[in-house]
Amino acid sequence: MWIDVQTKMEETQIPSTTITTDFLRDMGFCQPSMGMILGTGFGRFSEMLEVEARVKYNDIPGFPVSTVAEHAGYLVSARHGKTRLVIMQGRIHRYEGYSPEQVTFPVRIMHQLGARTLFVTNAAGGLNRFFQVGDLMSIVDHIDMMGGDPPPSIGPPDFRSGPVYDEELRIVLADVAAKSGMTLRSGVLSSMLGPSFETPAEIAMLRRFGADAVSMSTVPEVVVASQLNMRIAGVSCISNMCVGDEPSPIKHEDVAVVVNDAIDRFSLLMTGMLEEINL
Ligand code: HPA
Numbered sequence: 001m002w003i004d005v006q007t008k009m010e011e012t013q014i015p016s017t018t019i020t021t022d023f024l025r026d027m028g029f030c031q032p033s034m035g036m037i038l039g040t041g042f043g044r045f046s047e048m049l050e051v052e053a054r055v056k057y058n059d060i061p062g063f064p065v066s067t068v069a070e071h072a073g074y075l076v077s078a079r080h081g082k083t084r085l086v087i088m089q090g091r092i093h094r095y096e097g098y099s100p101e102q103v104t105f106p107v108r109i110m111h112q113l114g115a116r117t118l119f120v121t122n123a124a125g126g127l128n129r130f131f132q133v134g135d136l137m138s139i140v141d142h143i144d145m146m147g148g149d150p151p152p153s154i155g156p157p158d159f160r161s162g163p164v165y166d167e168e169l170r171i172v173l174a175d176v177a178a179k180s181g182m183t184l185r186s187g188v189l190s191s192m193l194g195p196s197f198e199t200p201a202e203i204a205m206l207r208r209f210g211a212d213a214v215s216m217s218t219v220p221e222v223v224v225a226s227q228l229n230m231r232i233a234g235v236s237c238i239s240n241m242c243v244g245d246e247p248s249p250i251k252h253e254d255v256a257v258v259v260n261d262a263i264d265r266f267s268l269l270m271t272g273m274l275e276e277i278n279l
């Protein structure tokens with residue numbers, strides 16, 4: 001039922017993935033085994049790898065352009081040892097006005113380039129009262145509060161998610177963290193459309209629903225990757241705690257500062273995982 005994605009994309013005016021992947025292959029993006037999306041404050045991670053090619057989103061045919069500060073807007077081809085990654089340095093959000101199809105277009109490109117694993121990162125507000133600002137959280141599952149998922153015009157209408165986040169990858173992440181003496185939380189991520197931060201009532205609702213953290217991204221990309229049968233893992237950085245009983249003092253700039261401070265720990269975790277899984 002969901003084979004003719006290309007025709008659907010043309011009908012809905014989403015550019016052809018073939019034009020984009022051909023362009024990227026010409027620019028040196030060859031056979032990545034993993035796609036990675038670096039959210040707010042995580043961008044610096046790609047500079048810790050061996051970068052092979054780097055193109056601005058504006059220069060890639062069909063690519064949506066990130067308009068948010070702290071989202072550099074580069075697609076990067078990089079290696080760590082034998083593993084080649086295609087990395088979004090900065091993501092596209094629904095709250096920038098992009099449709100689910102546009103936000104998830106880069107995931108289709110990563111898949112078409114050859115990536116069969118997707119690693120997602122984001123900054124998130126902490127809902128679990130045991131969490132602390134700066135904690136890293138391995139994503140166990142998600143609650144989609146953003147709506148519009150899966151992308152209605154392209155995705156399979158009868159798609160049902162089983163477990164989405166790969167258990168083996170989660171175990172590897174936990175092992176790497178334990179070996180390096182690092183605290184790695186695990187929990188359920190919820191997604192809100194944003195860009196406003198949550199009201200006290202929304203925070204109370206999300207907690208009751210069983211969410212441990214809340215972000216304004218990630219779920220659309222993960223849904224599409226899961227439809228494409230990719231292995232998925234992800235880490236959130238708790239950039240603020242959702243207090244709930246007072247107006248949130250948090251600003252988007254503050255979020256990036258906290259994540260930046262966690263980047264060395266994230267890097268240790270990520271490179272340890274790449275060495276372990278040997279893609
Ligand atoms: N809410 C939603 N998204 C976020 C938050 C938050 O408190 N912090 C970082 N991203």
